[in-house]
Amino acid sequence: MRTIEPTEVQRRIDRLQGQELYIHLEQTTGAYAAHLDSTKHPAATFISNARIRYARGSISGGGPYRVGLKMAQGWVYSEGLTHYEEDEQQRLILAGHDQQGKLVVALQLSPEPFA
Amino acid sequence: MTEERTAQMTDKRERHVLVVLPHPDDEAFGVAGTVAGHARRGTPVTYACLTLGQMGRNMGIPPFASRVTLPDIRRRELEASCRALGIADLRMPGFHDKMLEFEDPALLDGAIGGLLRELQPSLVLTFYPGHAVHPDHDACGAAVVRAVAALPERERPVVHAVAIARDHERDIGPPDVIVDVRDTLGPKLAAIRAHRSQFQAAELMGTGSYTEEELQARFGTERYWTYRFGP
Numbered sequence: 613m614r615t616i617e618p619t620e621v622q623r624r625i626d627r628l629q630g631q632e633l634y635i636h637l638e639q640t641t642g643a644y645a646a647h648l649d650s651t652k653h654p655a656a657t658f659i660s661n662a663r664i665r666y667a668r669g670s671i672s673g674g675g676p677y678r679v680g681l682k683m684a685q686g687w688v689y690s691e692g693l694t695h696y697e698e699d700e701q702q703r704l705i706l707a708g709h710d711q712q713g714k715l716v717v718a719l720q721l722s723p724e725p726f727a
Numbered sequence: 728m729t730e731e732r733t734a735q736m737t738d739k740r741e742r743h744v745l746v747v748l749p750h751p752d753d754e755a756f757g758v759a760g761t762v763a764g765h766a767r768r769g770t771p772v773t774y775a776c777l778t779l780g781q782m783g784r785n786m787g788i789p790p791f792a793s794r795v796t797l798p799d800i801r802r803r804e805l806e807a808s809c810r811a812l813g814i815a816d817l818r819m820p821g822f823h824d825k826m827l828e829f830e831d832p833a834l835l836d837g838a839i840g841g842l843l844r845e846l847q848p849s850l851v852l853t854f855y856p857g858h859a860v861h862p863d864h865d866a867c868g869a870a871v872v873r874a875v876a877a878l879p880e881r882e883r884p885v886v887h888a889v890a891i892a893r894d895h896e897r898d899i900g901p902p903d904v905i906v907d908v909r910d911t912l913g914p915k916l917a918a919i920r921a922h923r924s925q926f927q928a929a930e931l932m933g934t935g936s937y938t939e940e941e942l943q944a945r946f947g948t949e950r951y952w953t954y955r956f957g958p
Contacts, residue, residue, distance in 0.1 A: 680829025687826050
């Protein structure tokens with residue numbers, strides 16, 4: 613993956629706007645968060661292959677980046693994004709990694725379901 | 728210099744004050760004393776609180792709010808805060824918390840522009856865009872600045888902006904408006920306490936253990952930067 617270039621990611625967000633898409637949205641502290649530091653509260657959430665369509669989407673911030681997608685009845689929001697998959701032409705694959713390179717957050721959009 | 732300016736500010740009689748901030752409780756620390764002072768002098772005050780703060784993380788200890796009940800709880804807290812400050816006109820346009828920076832600028836500018844045309848305020852209080860830490864704060868201030876800039880120059884109200892970012896004085900200098908709010912400390916503290924889901928009063932103000940002098944030192948001054956519009 614490559615470090616996010618906001619203008620390139622914005623171009624890809626615009627390209628998927630208005631389409632029926634599958635979303636994978638995920639955030640995790642890692643299962644060992646509390647094992648390594650008992651003051652940490654381990655938490656993880658993902659939703660995979662839910663269907664969405666957004667009328668408006670944008671990336672903002674100075675890195676790590678935030679993305680907001682406005683749907684007919686609500687919003688998708690993700691903060692802490694650092695990388696994107698440059699070779700994906702049909703899909704948008706964004707992720708945020710911490711200083712150890714571990715995944716903290718992922719936001720993925722695709723016209724086809726994710727495996 | 729500061730004392731002289733303070734006296735000027737405190738006595739200035741505005742025609743109508745419009746406060747535009749994104750979250751219930753944003754008014755309580757930054758502008759509450761100033762606003763209560765205007766209300767006390769008989770100036771109409773309108774507060775447009777752009778969201779209901781429904782993404783807030785403070786849920787009470789132990790939690791008495793949930794994601795489902797939080798918007799309503801915060802709306803009631805906001806109304807109580809406005810009563811404490813003498814704000815008779817509270818507007819809640821219902822934008823989504825945390826999403827202001829992603830919202831269609833035309834919707835935001837339209838909502839704020841509509842208020843400017845309706846109320847024709849002489850003074851607008853908001854956050855200083857780019858120097859307000861939270862993305863909603865920055866997006867709120869930016870929308871206000873855009874909406875005011877869209878007015879013909881002679882119709883523009885004065886905009887006093889609140890900056891809270893670290894190092895903001897390096898970029899925008901010291902505040903040019905310093906308001907002594909010791910006279911309205913009572914309403915201000917009542918407004919802070921009204922947001923009970925967000926602030927544990929004991930943690931904030933002790934258990935009444937602050938002396939009057941300590942409260943005045945901590946909450947008795949509000950600082951603004953006059954926003955400079957280009958020609």
